[in-house]
Amino acid sequence: MTRAIDMGWIGCHTCGTVHEGDQTHCRTCSATLHSRLPNSLQQTWAWLITGALFLIPANMLPLLSNLVLGHNEGHTIAEGIAIFFQTGDYFVAIVILIASLLIPFSKIFVIGILLLSIQFRWQLDNKTRLLLYEFVEFIGRWSMIDVFVVALLAGLVKLGAVISILPGTGAICFALSVIFTMIAALRIDSKLIWDAPAKDTVE
Template sequence: MRAIDAGLLICHECHQLNAAQAEEGKQFCSRCGAHVHSRRPNSLARTWALLLTAAVLYIPANLLPIMTVNTLGQGQPDTIMSGVIELMEHGMLPIAAVVFIASIVVPTFKLIGIALLLYSIQRHQPMSPRQRVMMFRFIEWIGRWSMLDIFVIAILVAVVNFGSLASIVPGYGATAFASVVVLTMLAALTFDPRLIWDNTDSDDDHE
């Protein structure tokens, strides 16, 4: 049984349980006064919008240079993949693997995972709610590791600044990549996981 089947609504601000009233969308929390909804309004539409925007920005994030390392006045801009290849050529395989997983595998998995989750819910695909919940929790868990490249670039730009001798300059790819990470994190936040449990035999279409 879902909470909504028992006539209960949870407040997103203070997590107080409230008895459901007749007028949907006009109810306030009895403790903190925040708006209370059975499901987050337009959750799927907002998540799709953030996800599609992130997918569009993911293209320049991989094609544009993410940073340029200048040594003695000379430097060559590197994309994420060219940086991984360069690390491999210098024998730094563990670092290359970390960068590849954090910058390529994780964002790609998040984009595909959230899209599959939304599609399975909207189209009522044969996937158990427990499988969807595990997928959603895993997407939330790996999201924090997507910012590894951005943190590394921010530290290098601040530390390696010796004028014409050596410097590191961030590229437009770093901005696009950071936007992808933030948008996918927001997409996971705007998604209402309670919609997973609506795709059962007791589906009330609260989308």
């Protein structure tokens, strides 16, 4: 196993083209070249902490408020899931439970683990690294489901006299949290994850 960095070369982060160490832009895809993304850890931590902070009001404040005949009833993400379980809409309850609670929290947790594993050069086995990284790369965006649900409900129900549904502040905080953690995931330089020697390979 030889890495580009061992040869003094730079491998493009987007397309994999191999360059001499003195090049600044990729000749294939024009991306800026870095052997390792500068300040990748600091940037990821910053976006991740911002995302985690926004997740707090996102879960405390109402996601939606239903104005039924002038009576205002708002509910948070967790209350919304509970309502669906009570009314027997198990499909929706499970979709929202996964997309709005499990994915956002586990994603922040997994990015945190990845960052710590880079910082302290934990020797994880290759399978774990791959799983963790793919999880944050591909799963995070699905959390936007709930934001779209809120937007649709609010946009649809405009028969104002009887019912109207208004987005709550929680929805904005939730959307921002999803966006910030998506940016955090994109700022991780996965090459750093693989720089520490693996537990399961003998070199």
